[in-house]
Amino acid sequence: MKRRATMDGPQEQPAASYKIHVKMLKTVTLDVNCTDTVDQIKSKFSTIEGIDKSMQELFFAGIHLKNHGKVADYNIMPNSSVELYVTDRMQISVDIPSDVPSDGKTIRLNMKKSNKVVDVKAEIEQKEGIPINRQMLIYEGRHLENNHMLSQCGLTNDPALLLLVRPTDNLHVFVNVGDKRFVSLTVKCWHTVAIVKSMIDSLEGLPAWNQILMQPRSGVDVVLKDSKTLQAQGVKNNDILILQQKVQHMRNNQTVQVFIRLWEGKTVTMFLNLSDRVEEVMKKIEEKLLIKEGIYYLCYQGHHLSSFDTLQKHGVKRHSTITIRLRLRDPNPVKPRPGN
Known part of the structure; x- marks a missing residue:
């Protein structure tokens, strides 16, 4: 390359621009300088053809061109042909x-x-x-x-x-759902509290929107936030969480937690008003468990519950267990919905 002498010493002449040809399925002509890097060539080609630089691999005379290398380093002369391979990198x-x-x-x-x-x-x-x-x-x-x-x-x-x-993926937690009953759950440390409530709803029939989950800390029960993960709120493996129901604090409507025992032996939980008539309770059961109307009746402490009397009149209290008995004329009722 020619240099021009000056009073301050040799000075480089401006690099002359010339053309090279990049081959793929078609040939694209680029204007380059001998001082251009391979990365700059890829940028020029990307501007014309829209192929991202990260997907371009250039070769000249069988040599893989590195991004930091310059045109002059690889002795790429005017009108040379550079081969392009498009990768999925x-x-x-x-x-x-x-x-x-x-x-x-x-x-x-x-x-x-x-x-x-x-x-x-x-x-x-x-x-x-x-x-x-x-x-x-x-x-x-x-x-x-x-x-x-x-x-x-x-x-x-x-x-x-x-x-x-994450320190560990799976966590085993125990949820105190009341009446000295605990539910064991296998969850992920990155699950939110809302997800855990949904799992409790599926297993126990306790509406997620009605749940308050708390973690005992230094003698104080701290309410866990629905939107945050278990890990973010310090819940660890084998921790015990406490479940409270919001409706338990609503004294005016006398809403209580009641256990419904199915003919198959399974028990689900429902929240009922003691002033509800038995026929209203049966409609709620039919809606929740998809049981056909008229094929069953309800018993409490061995007594058939009259449809027109209230739960309170029959002596039903909080945490009472009401049993579903099938009538003989339909031995094949619709099975309860999975998860309830």
């Missing part, structure tokens, strides 16, 4: 937060769109030493499942993922 940023903000870090990974989420976790394990089973990857608020390919996750160009590190 993509770069991913992973944010790894810490309890101390200054200790957080971001790592970058080179992946393929055909890789699965678990492959990303394997790269993180190799770089950061965090076991795969302790990793949870979040993208735009969504949990990415291990068996999903990156191409299925709706990732944009250069996506940023959030890594949550």
Whole structure:
């Protein structure tokens, strides 16, 4: 390259612009300088053809061109032909937060769109030493499942993922539902309290909207927030949670918790008003359990409950057990809804 001498010493002449040809299914001509990097060439090609830089691999004379290398480094002359291979590679940023903000870090990974989420976790394990089973990857608020390919996750160009590190995935918690009864649940540490309430609703028939979940701490029962995870609120393996029902505090309507024992021996929980007539209770049972009308009757303490009397008149109290008895004329009733 020619240099022009000056009083201050040799000075480089402006680099001359010339053309090279990039081959794929068609040939695209680019204007480049000998000082351009391969990354700059990819950017120019991306502007024309819309193919992201991360998906481009360039070769010249059988040599793989590296992003930081310059045109002159590879002796690419005017009108040379550079070969382009389009790959499914993509770069991913992973944010790894810490309890101390200054200790957080971001790592970058080179992946393929055909890789699965678990492959990303394997790269993180190799770089950061965090076991795969302790990793949870979040993208735009969504949990990415291990068996999903990156191409299925709706990732944009250069996506940023959030890594949550969990101490353990499964938690066993015991919920005191009253009357010295405990329900054992296997949950995830990243489950919200709202999810746990839904599980209790499914198992016990206690409406989720009517539940208050509390955790004993230093002699005080602290109410857990629905929108927060168990891990965020300090719930640990084998912890005992306390369940209260909001309606138990509504004294004016005399709403109480009552257990309904089915003919199959299973028991479900309902909240009934003591001033309800038995026929009203039966309608609620039919709606909840999908039992056909007229094929059963209700018993309490061995006595047939009259349809037109109230529960209070029959002596039903809080935590009483009412039994469903089938009439002989229909031995095959509709089975209760699963989960109730």
